Amino acid sequence: MNAPARRDIVQDLEQFRSDVRQWLEENCPPSQRQPITPEEQYYGGRHARFPSEDAKLWFERMRDKGWICPEWPAEYGGGGLGPQEAKIIKEEMKALNARTALYSIGIWMLGPALLEFGNEKQKQQHIRAIINGEARWAQGYSEPGSGSDLASLQCRAEDKGDHFLVNGSKIWTTAADKCDWIFCLVRTDPKAKKQEGISFLLIDMDDPGVSTTPIELISGESEFCQTFFDNVKVPKDNLVGELNKGWSVAKALLVHERKLMSELGSDSPREVVPPSTAARQYLPFANGKVADAQLRSELVDYDMEMHAIGLTHFRTFEEKIAGVRSAAPLVMKYVGTEAEKTRSELLLAIMGSRGLGWEGEGFTQPELDTLRLWAMSKAMTIAGGTSEIQLNVIAKNVLQLPQS
Ligand SMILES: Cc1cc2nc3c(=O)[nH]c(=O)nc-3n(C[C@H](O)[C@H](O)[C@H](O)COP(=O)(O)OP(=O)(O)OC[C@H]3O[C@@H](n4cnc5c(N)ncnc54)[C@H](O)[C@@H]3O)c2cc1C
Structure with a gap:
């Protein structure tokens, strides 16, 4: 049988996108289209309670649709879809501001490793329990x-x-x-x-x-x-x-952890304010530009960096579809988490004392989040392997520099 022509594939994907959009529009409760707070994140588990009836409804609908883990095999409760369809679901959810229905280390780290290294009994027992939110x-x-x-x-x-x-x-x-x-x-x-x-x-x-x-x-x-x-x-x-x-399983799992970390800025549970948006709200302008030349230059650097990161994520995805092995995932944990740190530093510089609130009245929610995200951004360059270790790994495995 001949492989489907590229045009047919694209048309199928466009149809899929339109179906996804319609389904989300009909099934995602309005309350689940707002930025989520940490208290509202649902992690599942034996003792878990849903933060609201809408969160429960939204989780159950996503689970029954197979979209909690769209790429995992349908026989274990996944969606059985390909990476392109999974990407479309993610994009359409983002466009609607639809919340992640289930936060889970099982999904982000263990599941992919179990699917690769686990035996059938382990997959039957644990993969479905992860998707169903029964095990944290x-x-x-x-x-x-x-x-x-x-x-x-x-x-x-x-x-x-x-x-x-x-x-x-x-x-x-x-x-x-x-x-x-x-x-x-x-x-x-x-x-x-x-x-x-x-x-x-x-x-x-x-x-x-x-x-x-x-x-x-x-x-x-x-x-x-x-x-x-x-x-x-x-x-x-x-x-x-x-x-x-076990070291082979451990390393494979770390690849998934680092991929997650490299994308955290783009999938933050809190409302992520781009520094250029904050600049318009908090900084004085002169002749249509941010008046402070130093901050202006840092903002431009940051925007260019984010554009490059976005393009690299796109390239990595295309390489994955084409079955090309790429060094990008290894590099992107370092680049992504360092960029998140830069963003948080920039926001503090732009917001001044408005970014220093921790709790209490007189601050907006994004203002209160700024300092917490700043602290968290430091942790992200440590978790899953520190930036220094990432640089060592890149030097050895990607650049193949001589070892000292
Ligand atoms: C938010 C967060 C969540 C985490 N969650 C988990 C979790 O759920 N489970 C879990 O098991 N762990 C978790 N960790 C731990 C994390 O994996 C470790 O903190 C990390 O691997 C670093 O180890 P360490 O803290 O012992 O630092 P150390 O290894 O003691 O490092 C201290 C400093 O020395 C530097 N350093 C060490 N060796 C070298 C070297 N060879 N070359 C250059 N510099 C070096 C490091 O970069 C670092 O700056 C989490 C960490 C964070 C921050």
């Missing part, structure tokens, strides 16, 4: 002594015949106290070279011996925990991939 996941990678040098991790899983016995702790585990499950990197062979003695385990947070201690942060946004494992019995069925081959 935490990430158990970092340890008090192992962050950037992740492969030095010490949390240990001993083979006890029918189960693993896990002892140790993980730190910076986001929202682990609210999660049902945690995916963990554990040391299963202490004698092997560090990357070769690691396995990837799925651990139920309700298992005896698992506990969490919250860590409070200055940004007011992230709720971290330290998660402890004290003689936790984990069934052998919860091993993802092969024993001692």
Whole structure:
């Protein structure tokens, strides 16, 4: 059979776009077309409550349509669609200001890795539960002594015949106290070279011996925990991939995490104010231009950077469709999170004291958000691998510079 002509594909996609637009228009409740606050984000899980009836309705409609995870296989509850259709859904949701119906580390990180490395039983159990919002996941990678040098991790899983016995702790585990499950990197062979003695385990947070201690942060946004494992019995069925081959699963998952981070600025739960818009509201103008020459120049630099980032995302997407391997995802975590930091710094410079409010009356919501987003932007250049580590990886793997 001949492959469909390009014109037919484009026409099909245009028809799809129009169907998506119509469906969203008919099914997205008006209240779900407003910028979302952190309190209104729905993360699912055994103990989760919807923030409103409309949020519940919107989630259920999206789930039943298969659009919570449009690209995941339909047999596990996904939409079974291709990347172009998924991109159209995302674009049309953005055009309508439609909220993300389910926020989930399971969707952003674990799911894609499970689809690649998990066995059929694991996919049947966990993928559908992620899509249905029935299981909330935490990430158990970092340890008090192992962050950037992740492969030095010490949390240990001993083979006890029918189960693993896990002892140790993980730190910076986001929202682990609210999660049902945690995916963990554990040391299963202490004698092997560090990357070769690691396995990837799925651990139920309700298992005896698992506990969490919250860590409070200055940004007011992230709720971290330290998660402890004290003689936790984990069934052998919860091993993802092969024993001692967890580093491959870990790296594949990190690619998804870094892709997410590189796009965060474009998908922020808060209303993201472009600096040029803020400039018109807060700065004096002279002859139709921002009067302050230094700020004017920084604004132009930022706009050009964002344009270049937008084009690179577009190119990366086209490369993905064409099956071309590209270094861009590796570079974009660094570029995207650094640009977000620049945006936050610029907003503070533009808004002056109006950007320094933390809570209370007398400030608009975007003004109150500015300082929190500024604090959060710093965290984003650390999470998922720091900017320095990203530069090291780019130098080694992309530019192939000599190692010192
Ligand atoms: C918002 C946020 C959410 C997070 N969520 C999770 C989570 O859910 N689960 C989880 O497991 N972890 C999570 N983390 C932890 C994160 O992965 C680590 O913070 C990160 O990997 C850095 O490790 P570290 O904090 O131990 O810093 P360190 O590794 O101690 O680094 C300290 C400093 O030294 C620099 N440095 C270290 N080594 C090098 C080198 N070789 N070359 C140059 N510079 C170097 C680093 O860039 C950094 O500036 C989260 C972090 C943040 C900020």
